[in-house]
Amino acid sequence: MSLLTIFFTLLFYFATATIVIGLAYRIRLYASTPTPLRIPTTPAPISAGGVVRRMFFEVTLFNSLFKSNKWIWLFGWIFHAALLFVLLRHLRYFTDPVWSWVAFIQPLGAYAAFAMVAGLAGLWARRLLVDRVRYISSPSDHFMLALLFGIGLTGLGMKYVAHTDIVALKAFCLGLMYFDWQPMPDDLVLNLHLLLVALLMIVFPFSKLLHAPGVFFSPTRNQIDNPREKRHLPTATSSATKQAG
Amino acid sequence: MAEFDTPTLKPYPEIPSIEIGSMAHSQPYVAKQDIQQKIGFPGELIDDWEQVAIDKMGELVKGSRALRVFLDSCVKCGACTDKCHYYIGTSDPKNMPVARQDLFRSIYRRYYTLAGKYFPGLVGARDMDKGALDEWYSYFHQCSQCRRCSVYCPYGIDTAEISMAAREIMDVVGVGQKYCNEIIGKAQTIGNNLGLPEPALANTLEGLEEDIEDETGVTVRLPLDVKGADILLVTPSADFFAEPHVDGLIGYAKVFHQAGLTWTISSYASEAANFGLFIGSYENMQVLALRIREAALELGVKRIVFGECGHAWRVAYNFMNTLAGPFDFLDSNYPMPQHICEVTYDLLQRNALKMDPSANDDMVLTFHDSCNIARGSRMGDFEGGQFVIPREVIKASCNHFFDMPSDTVREATFCCGGGGGLLTDDLVELRVKGSLPRMEALQQVVDHHGVTHMAAICAICKSQFSKILPYYGFEMDQIVSIHQLVSNAIQLGGEA
Numbered sequence: 073m074s075l076l077t078i079f080f081t082l083l084f085y086f087a088t089a090t091i092v093i094g095l096a097y098r099i100r101l102y103a104s105t106p107t108p109l110r111i112p113t114t115p116a117p118i119s120a121g122g123v124v125r126r127m128f129f130e131v132t133l134f135n136s137l138f139k140s141n142k143w144i145w146l147f148g149w150i151f152h153a154a155l156l157f158v159l160l161r162h163l164r165y166f167t168d169p170v171w172s173w174v175a176f177i178q179p180l181g182a183y184a185a186f187a188m189v190a191g192l193a194g195l196w197a198r199r200l201l202v203d204r205v206r207y208i209s210s211p212s213d214h215f216m217l218a219l220l221f222g223i224g225l226t227g228l229g230m231k232y233v234a235h236t237d238i239v240a241l242k243a244f245c246l247g248l249m250y251f252d253w254q255p256m257p258d259d260l261v262l263n264l265h266l267l268l269v270a271l272l273m274i275v276f277p278f279s280k281l282l283h284a285p286g287v288f289f290s291p292t293r294n295q296i297d298n299p300r301e302k303r304h305l306p307t308a309t310s311s312a313t314k315q316a317g
Numbered sequence: 318m319a320e321f322d323t324p325t326l327k328p329y330p331e332i333p334s335i336e337i338g339s340m341a342h343s344q345p346y347v348a349k350q351d352i353q354q355k356i357g358f359p360g361e362l363i364d365d366w367e368q369v370a371i372d373k374m375g376e377l378v379k380g381s382r383a384l385r386v387f388l389d390s391c392v393k394c395g396a397c398t399d400k401c402h403y404y405i406g407t408s409d410p411k412n413m414p415v416a417r418q419d420l421f422r423s424i425y426r427r428y429y430t431l432a433g434k435y436f437p438g439l440v441g442a443r444d445m446d447k448g449a450l451d452e453w454y455s456y457f458h459q460c461s462q463c464r465r466c467s468v469y470c471p472y473g474i475d476t477a478e479i480s481m482a483a484r485e486i487m488d489v490v491g492v493g494q495k496y497c498n499e500i501i502g503k504a505q506t507i508g509n510n511l512g513l514p515e516p517a518l519a520n521t522l523e524g525l526e527e528d529i530e531d532e533t534g535v536t537v538r539l540p541l542d543v544k545g546a547d548i549l550l551v552t553p554s555a556d557f558f559a560e561p562h563v564d565g566l567i568g569y570a571k572v573f574h575q576a577g578l579t580w581t582i583s584s585y586a587s588e589a590a591n592f593g594l595f596i597g598s599y600e601n602m603q604v605l606a607l608r609i610r611e612a613a614l615e616l617g618v619k620r621i622v623f624g625e626c627g628h629a630w631r632v633a634y635n636f637m638n639t640l641a642g643p644f645d646f647l648d649s650n651y652p653m654p655q656h657i658c659e660v661t662y663d664l665l666q667r668n669a670l671k672m673d674p675s676a677n678d679d680m681v682l683t684f685h686d687s688c689n690i691a692r693g694s695r696m697g698d699f700e701g702g703q704f705v706i707p708r709e710v711i712k713a714s715c716n717h718f719f720d721m722p723s724d725t726v727r728e729a730t731f732c733c734g735g736g737g738g739l740l741t742d743d744l745v746e747l748r749v750k751g752s753l754p755r756m757e758a759l760q761q762v763v764d765h766h767g768v769t770h771m772a773a774i775c776a777i778c779k780s781q782f783s784k785i786l787p788y789y790g791f792e793m794d795q796i797v798s799i800h801q802l803v804s805n806a807i808q809l810g811g812e813a
Contacts, residue, residue: 105382115701140396140469205395210441286390292473300652
C-alpha cells in the first residue's frame with residue numbers, strides 16, 4: 073500500500089469519526105441544556121404543527137433571511153441548495169449499484185457545482201465589499217469560504233478540465249466503507265479535493281458550521297406560543313431547574 | 318454629558334457607513350454599593366473578577382439552551398447588521414447586533430471552545446480583561462433588548478438574551494447599572510419603581526377620581542387594596558402621574574366602570590414593570606412576579622389585568638406562569654393574566670362599551686408597536702393578536718388612523734430608543750439617536766396622511782417619546798396612550 077493510500081485512509085476514518093462524534097456530542101449538549109423561560113420570537117405558531125411548518129420553511133427556504141436581505145438570501149440559498157445536490161450526486165461513489173434516483177440527478181448535480189461556487193463567490197464578495205460585513209469578519213470566516221471554494225473549484229476541475237479515474241476512486245471509497253482498503257489514485261487535483269473535504273469534516277463540529285444542527289434547537293424559532301395554556305418548565309432535569317417558590 | 322447632534326430625518330431611510338468607536342463614550346452611571354447590595358450583588362468590582370466572570374459565563378451557558386445555540390451558530394452572514402435602531406442612529410459598528418454579540422462570543426470562545434483556546438486570532442477570541450469589561454459596559458447598555466434582530470436572523474439569534482446574560486455577569490462581578498438596579502431595589506421593598514408608598518398612592522388615586530368627576534360629572538372609582546374585587550389591575554407606576562400615561566389609567570378606570578367590573582390596585586404590587594428582565598436576573602424577576610401573585614391571593618381576586626406596558630407584558634404573558642404559577646386560583650374563563658387591551662377589545666366585541674369616536678376628531682393617529690409586545694408576547698387567542706387588538710381598540714376610539722410604513726410596524730417595529738433599561742438621562746444621546754428610525758417613519762405619515770398623534774401601549778415608549786419628540790421638531794404631547802383615546806371616546810352613563 074502506498075503512503076498516499078495509507079494517509080488518506082487514516083485521514084478519512086479520522087475525519088468521519090470527528091464529524092460524527094463531534095456532532096453527536098454537540099446535539100446531545102443542545103438537547104440536554106435547559107430552557108429556563110419561554111422565548112419564541114412572536115408572532116409565533118400557537119400549535120406544534122405550526123412550529124413544524126415554521127421550522128420547515130425556515131430550513132428549506134430560509135424565510136427569516138429572505139425577510140432580512142435579498143442578496144444574502146439569494147447567494148446563501150443558491151449555495152446551500154447547490155451543495156445539497158452536489159452531496160447527493162456524490163452518493164454514487166458510495167453505492168454499488170448506484171441508486172436509480174442518484175443516477176437520475178447526476179446531470180443536475182454537475183450544474184449545481186457551478187451554482188455552488190457562484191453562491192460562494194457572492195457571499196465572499198459581500199464579506200469583502202460591504203463595510204459592515206467586512207467589519208464582523210474574522211480570519212476563520214474567510215478560511216471557511218476558501219475551504220468550500222477550493223472544494224468546489226477542484227471538483228469542477230476534475231469534471232471539466234482534467235478527468236480523474238473515478239472507477240479507482242469509487243473502489244477506494246467502497247474500500248473505506250467495507251474495510252477492504254484500495255489504493256488512492258495518484259492525482260494531485262483529486263488529492264487536494266479530498267484533503268479539503270476531510271479538513272471541512274474535521275472543523276465542522278468546532279466551528280460556525282454548527283449552525284446546521286443549531287437552527288433546529290433555536291428556542292426563538294422552535295417554541296410554541298402557548299404559555300397560557302401550558303405552564304412552561306425548564307426541560308432538562310439539571311440543577312438549573314428553577315421552580316417558583 | 319457630551320454635546321451631540323440630533324440626526325436629521327431623511328425622506329428615505331439610509332443604512333449608514335460604519336464609524337468605528339463613535340459611541341464608545343456612551344456609558345450609564347454605575348450603581349453605588351448600597352444599590353448593588355440591596356439586590357444581592359457585590360458593591361464594587363471584586364478581586365479576581367475575571368475568573369468570576371468567566372465562571373458565571375459558563376454557568377449561564379450551561380443553563381440556557383438559547384445562549385449555547387446562539388453562541389455556536391452565528392455564521393457572520395451580516396443579515397442583522399442594518400437592523401438595529403442604535404446602529405442606524407449612531408453608525409457605531411459595535412451597535413450591529415452581530416458585533417454586539419461578538420463582544421460576548423469572543424470571550425466565550427476564548428475560554429469555552431477548542432478553537433478559541435488554541436487559535437484565538439483565527440476565530441476572533443479574546444481575553445476577559447478590563448478593556449473588554451469596559452466595552453461590555455458601554456455596548457451592552459446600548460441594546461434595548463427589542464429583539465428586532467432576532468426576527469431577521471436565519472437562526473433566530475436573539476441579541477437580547479446575550480445582552481441580558483452580559484449584564485448579569487457584570488452585576489455578579491460588581492459593576493451594575495445605577496438606573497435599573499436602583500429601581501429594582503425600590504420595587505422590591507416599596508412595591509413600585511417610583512418608590513411611591515401606600516398613602517401617596519391613595520392620595521393620587523383620589524385626586525384622579527376628583528378629576529374625572531369634574532370633567533364628566535360621573536363618579537368613577539380608582540380603588541386601592543379592596544379585598545374581594547374581581548380584578549387586580551397591575552400597571553406601570555408611571556401611569557400614576559406621568560403624561561400621557563395617567564390619561565391611560567383614567568381610561569382603564571372608565572372601561573371597568575362602564576362594564577360594571579369591580580377592580581382594585583394593590584399597594585403591595587403596584588408595579589407592572591419588571592426590570593429584573595433587563596438585567597437578565599431570573600431571581601430578581603421572580604421576586605417581583607411573586608409579589609403580584611401574593612397580592613392577588615391576598616386580595617382574593619379572580620382575574621389579573623395588566624395596564625399598558627411593554628416588557629411587563631412580555632414577563633406577564635410569557636414568564637409569569639413559569640416564575641410564579643400556577644395560577645389555578647383565578648377564574649379559568651379568563652386567561653392569566655390579561656392585557657387591558659384584551660379586556661377592552663372583548664367588551665367592544667360584545668358592545669358593552671358606548672363609544673363616540675368623533676370625540677377624538679381633533680387627532681389623526683398612528684400606532685407605535687412596542688417591541689416586547691410585538692416580538693415577545695401575544696394578545697388574544699390568535700397568532701398576531703398583539704398587532705390586531707390594539708389597532709381595533711384605536712379604531713373604535715377614533716375616526717382617523719394610518720399605519721406607519723410596513724417595515725417599521727408589527728414584527729418589524731423599531732424600538733422607541735429607550736427600552737431595555739436605558740430610559741435614563743445619562744443616556745440621552747443614545748436615546749435621541751436610537752429613535753431615528755421611528756422618527757423617520759412618523760415623519761412619513763405626518764407628511765403623507767397628516768398624522769398628528771402617535772399612540773403607544775408602553776410606559777417606557779411614552780416617557781421616551783415625550784422626551785425625544787422635541788429633539789426632532791415634534792411636540793412632546795404628540796404621544797398618547799391608547800386608553801387615553803378610549804377615555805376620550807367612551808360615553809359614561811350620566812351624560813349619554
